[in-house]
Amino acid sequence: MMKLSSKIQKCGFSPMRKFQSYQVAAEARGLKIYHLNIGQPDIETPKVFFDTIREFRQPVLSYAPSPGVPAYLEAVKRYYSELNVPLQQGNILATTGGSEALEIALACILDDGDEILIPEPFYPNYNTFVRITGGSIRPISTSPEEGYRYADRARIEPLINEHTRAILMTNPGNPTGVVLSPEEVRLMAEIAREHDLFLIGDEVYREFVYGGEKLTTLLELEDMAEYVVVIDSVSKRFSACGARIGALISRNQELMANAMKICQGRLCAATLDQVGATALYGVDSSYFAAVQEEYKKRRDTCMEGLSKIPGVMCECPKGAFYIMAKLPVDDTDRFQAWLLEEFDNHGETVMFAPGEGFYATPGKGRDEIRIAYALQQRDLERAMAVLASGIQAYTARAGKS
Amino acid sequence: MMKLSSKIQKCGFSPMRKFQSYQVAAEARGLKIYHLNIGQPDIETPKVFFDTIREFRQPVLSYAPSPGVPAYLEAVKRYYSELNVPLQQGNILATTGGSEALEIALACILDDGDEILIPEPFYPNYNTFVRITGGSIRPISTSPEEGYRYADRARIEPLINEHTRAILMTNPGNPTGVVLSPEEVRLMAEIAREHDLFLIGDEVYREFVYGGEKLTTLLELEDMAEYVVVIDSVSKRFSACGARIGALISRNQELMANAMKICQGRLCAATLDQVGATALYGVDSSYFAAVQEEYKKRRDTCMEGLSKIPGVMCECPKGAFYIMAKLPVDDTDRFQAWLLEEFDNHGETVMFAPGEGFYATPGKGRDEIRIAYALQQRDLERAMAVLASGIQAYTARAGKS
Numbered sequence: 001m002m003k004l005s006s007k008i009q010k011c012g013f014s015p016m017r018k019f020q021s022y023q024v025a026a027e028a029r030g031l032k033i034y035h036l037n038i039g040q041p042d043i044e045t046p047k048v049f050f051d052t053i054r055e056f057r058q059p060v061l062s063y064a065p066s067p068g069v070p071a072y073l074e075a076v077k078r079y080y081s082e083l084n085v086p087l088q089q090g091n092i093l094a095t096t097g098g099s100e101a102l103e104i105a106l107a108c109i110l111d112d113g114d115e116i117l118i119p120e121p122f123y124p125n126y127n128t129f130v131r132i133t134g135g136s137i138r139p140i141s142t143s144p145e146e147g148y149r150y151a152d153r154a155r156i157e158p159l160i161n162e163h164t165r166a167i168l169m170t171n172p173g174n175p176t177g178v179v180l181s182p183e184e185v186r187l188m189a190e191i192a193r194e195h196d197l198f199l200i201g202d203e204v205y206r207e208f209v210y211g212g213e214k215l216t217t218l219l220e221l222e223d224m225a226e227y228v229v230v231i232d233s234v235s236k237r238f239s240a241c242g243a244r245i246g247a248l249i250s251r252n253q254e255l256m257a258n259a260m261k262i263c264q265g266r267l268c269a270a271t272l273d274q275v276g277a278t279a280l281y282g283v284d285s286s287y288f289a290a291v292q293e294e295y296k297k298r299r300d301t302c303m304e305g306l307s308k309i310p311g312v313m314c315e316c317p318k319g320a321f322y323i324m325a326k327l328p329v330d331d332t333d334r335f336q337a338w339l340l341e342e343f344d345n346h347g348e349t350v351m352f353a354p355g356e357g358f359y360a361t362p363g364k365g366r367d368e369i370r371i372a373y374a375l376q377q378r379d380l381e382r383a384m385a386v387l388a389s390g391i392q393a394y395t396a397r398a399g400k401s
Numbered sequence: 402m403m404k405l406s407s408k409i410q411k412c413g414f415s416p417m418r419k420f421q422s423y424q425v426a427a428e429a430r431g432l433k434i435y436h437l438n439i440g441q442p443d444i445e446t447p448k449v450f451f452d453t454i455r456e457f458r459q460p461v462l463s464y465a466p467s468p469g470v471p472a473y474l475e476a477v478k479r480y481y482s483e484l485n486v487p488l489q490q491g492n493i494l495a496t497t498g499g500s501e502a503l504e505i506a507l508a509c510i511l512d513d514g515d516e517i518l519i520p521e522p523f524y525p526n527y528n529t530f531v532r533i534t535g536g537s538i539r540p541i542s543t544s545p546e547e548g549y550r551y552a553d554r555a556r557i558e559p560l561i562n563e564h565t566r567a568i569l570m571t572n573p574g575n576p577t578g579v580v581l582s583p584e585e586v587r588l589m590a591e592i593a594r595e596h597d598l599f600l601i602g603d604e605v606y607r608e609f610v611y612g613g614e615k616l617t618t619l620l621e622l623e624d625m626a627e628y629v630v631v632i633d634s635v636s637k638r639f640s641a642c643g644a645r646i647g648a649l650i651s652r653n654q655e656l657m658a659n660a661m662k663i664c665q666g667r668l669c670a671a672t673l674d675q676v677g678a679t680a681l682y683g684v685d686s687s688y689f690a691a692v693q694e695e696y697k698k699r700r701d702t703c704m705e706g707l708s709k710i711p712g713v714m715c716e717c718p719k720g721a722f723y724i725m726a727k728l729p730v731d732d733t734d735r736f737q738a739w740l741l742e743e744f745d746n747h748g749e750t751v752m753f754a755p756g757e758g759f760y761a762t763p764g765k766g767r768d769e770i771r772i773a774y775a776l777q778q779r780d781l782e783r784a785m786a787v788l789a790s791g792i793q794a795y796t797a798r799a800g801k802s
Contacts, residue, residue, distance in 0.1 A: 002510075002598065004510060013661070013662055030615060044460040045461055060446055096667075100667065107408065114406075132508050242464055265500070267642075270674050273671050323497060
C-alpha cells in the first residue's frame with residue numbers, strides 16, 4: 001500500500017482544536033461554553049477594510065504580482081518607517097498570513113536533519129511548519145516559576161550544534177505574553193550572530209504590549225541585516241484574521257531572492273485581501289491605543305480572576321493576549337475533558353488550550369493551560385468564576401478518588 | 402555564513418516571468434507587447450462574486466474553519482454530484498488556490514529522495530512544489546511530433562522504481578492542451594494501481610475542453626478511491642485567479658486526515674474569498690458554454706495564424722487555453738530576448754513562454770514555445786501576425802550571420 005511521507009507523519013493536530021468533538025457534544029446538551037482556547041479577537045475589523053473591498057471595480061479578479069500588490073508593500077514599508085525602521089520594497093514579500101511567511105522562511109532555511117531553537121512553550125503550529133521541512137525543534141526550556149523568560153546565554157548556547165540553523169522567537173510571546181527587553185533582544189541577536197544563525201522574529205502581536213514602551217523589533221538592529229527575518233501579519237494588528245494577509249520581511253537579499261522562488265511558484269496572495277489590507281494600514285494610530293487599552297483591561301480582569309483561585313500560578317503577561325497559567329490539577333487535558341463532559345456551573349463551562357501541546361519536551365506543560373483573553377470583559381469575568389468553580393470541584397473530586 | 406536549504410537552492414524562478422525586465426525596458430521604449438506568456442484570462446469574473454462579498458455583513462473578519470467554510474465545501478460537493486461524482490464533505494479541503502492543494506498533497510506524499518512521474522512538458526511551478534519536499538520529478542517524455550501524448554504503458558513503466566510514489570498529470574494539459582480519452586485515463590489508473598502509486602490529477606482546466614465530450618475526471622474511477630487525488634480551483638473555471646480559492650479532493654481518508662494537519666497549521670484559506678467562491682458555484686451552466694465557445698474561437702484564431710507560418714509545428718489542442726508549438730528557430734529564449742530588444746512590427750511585439758522551462762530533461766523544448774490564448778480575438782489575430790513577421794525576420798537574420 002502507498003505510504004505517506006515521514007514528515008507529515010511526524011506532524012500532529014492542533015491542540016487548540018483537540019476538544020472540538022467534546023465541544024460539539026457539550027453544546028448539543030445545551031451547555032454554554034466560554035472560549036478561552038482560541039485567539040480569535042472579537043474586536044471589529046476596521047470598516048475601511050470592507051469599504052475598500054466594496055469599492056473594488058475591476059471586472060476581472062486577476063492574479064496579484066507574486067511579491068505582492070505594490071500599494072500593500074508600500075503600506076507595510078510606510079508602517080515600518082514610522083517605527084524608525086527603513087525598508088526597501090525588496091525587503092518585503094506579501095504572504096498568505098503570517099503562517100505562509102513562516103512556512104516560506106523555514107523552507108528556505110531548514111533541510112532534513114537541521115535544527116531550530118525555539119523557547120518553549122511555543123505556538124504549536126510551529127511544529128507543523130518545522131516538521132514539514134524535515135527539520136526539528138530543539139526547545140529552549142523555560143519555567144512558569146521564572147515567568148517563561150529565555151534570553152539567557154548559558155541556557156541557549158549548550159543547545160547549539162552543527163545542525164542548528166536558526167532561532168525562532170515570538171515576541172510578544174504566544175502563549176506566554178513575554179515581551180523581551182531591548183537588552184534581551186540584543187543578547188538574542190549576539191548569540192545568533194556569533195553562531196551564524198538566522199534569527200526569526202514572529203512579531204505579529206507587536207501592538208499588543210502593555211508596559212507603555214514600544215516593542216523592540218528585530219528590524220531595528222542595523223548590524224543584524226543578514227541574520228534577521230521578521231514574520232508579520234494584519235490578522236491580530238487589525239483584527240482581520242480571515243484576510244490571511246501577512247508579510248515576510250528581511251534585508252538578507254539571498255534569502256529574499258530564494259523566498260521569491262516560492263512566491264512565484266504559488267503565484268500570489270489573494271488580490272482583494274491585499275487591497276483591503278492596504279487600506280487597514282491607513283487607520284489612525286488612535287485605533288491601536290483604544291485596542292491596547294481594551295486588551296489591557298481584559299488581561300487585568302483575567303489576572304484578577306486567576307489570582308483568586310488557590311494553587312494557580314501565573315506571571316502577569318506583558319504582551320499579546322494570552323496567559324499561560326499553572327493549575328493545581330494533575331493533567332489539564334483530562335481536566336478539559338471533565339469540564340466538557342461532567343461539569344457545569346449554572347449550565348456553563350470553559351474551554352482553554354491545555355499546556356502540553358505548547359511544549360516540545362515530553363511531559364512538560366501537563367499542569368499548565370493557555371488562556372486567550374479575546375472575549376468581552378463581562379464574559380471573561382464570568383469565565384474566570386466558572387474556571388475557579390471547575391478547579392475547586394475537580395480537585396475536591398480527585399482528592400476523594 | 403548561514404547557508405540556505407539545499408531544497409530551495411534546487412528551485413528556480415518562473416520561466417513565465419523570466420523576461421519581465423526585458424519587458425519593462427521594451428515598454429519604456431514605447432513598444433506595445435501582446436502577452437501570450439501569461440495564462441491570466443480576460444473573461445470577466447461573474448458579478449455574483451463581487452456582489453456576495455459586498456453583502457458580507459459580519460463586523461469581524463474572523464478565521465474560517467481550517468477545512469473550509471462549510472457552504473463552500475457543500476458547493477464543491479454539489480458541483481461534483483452534477484458530474485456524477487458523489488463526494489462526502491470529508492473528501493474536500495478548501496485551499497489557497499490549486500497551488501496550495503498541490504503543495505499539501507506533495508508534502509503528504511513525498512520524502513527526500515522520492516520521485517514523482519510527470520509527463521513533460523509540464524507546468525513549471527510543479528518544479529518548486531516537488532523540490533521543496535526534497536523529492537524530484539522523473540519526466541515521462543513526449544514529443545511535439547506525437548502531439549505530446551503520454552498514456553503509454555511501455556513508456557511509463559520503465560520509469561517506475563522503488564523511489565516512485567506518485568504520478569501527476571494535468572488534464573486538460575498545461576502547456577500542451579492534451580485531453581486524455583476515457584481509455585487513456587483508465588490506463589493511467591491501472592498503472593498507478595499496479596505499482597501502488599498515488600495518481601494526482603490537476604484538473605483545474607476541466608471546463609476548457611473543445612471536443613464536445615466532457616472530461617473524464619479521475620474521481621469517476623470508483624475502484625481508485627485510495628489512489629486518486631484531484632487538484633481543483635475556481636481560478637480558471639470562473640476567471641477568479643486572484644481569489645486564490647481551490648480544493649484538495651480525495652477519498653483516501655488517511656491522506657485527507659494527514660492533509661488536515663497542514664490545514665490546521667496554516668489556520669485557513671481566506672474567509673471572504675471562500676464566501677465569494679461559494680457564490681461562483683451558483684452560476685448557471687450557460688456561463689461555461691459561453692466561455693468555452695469564446696476560448697474555442699480564440700484557439701482556432703491562433704491555430705489559423707500559426708498554420709500560416711512556415712516551419713511551425715503544432716497539434717490543435719483539445720483543452721485548456723494553451724498551445725505548445727515548435728518554431729523554426731534555434732533557441733526560443735534567445736528569440737524572445739531578440740523580439741523584445743531588437744524587433745518591432747509597427748511598434749508592436751509579442752511575448753510567449755519559452756519552452757525549455759516546461760521540461761525536466763536538459764536541452765529539451767529549446768525550439769518550442771507556449772502560447773496562452775487568453776486575449777481578445779482581434780489581439781490574438783494581430784499577435785499571430787506579429788509573431789509571423791518576427792519569425793521571418795529572425796530566421797532571415799540568422800541565415801545571414
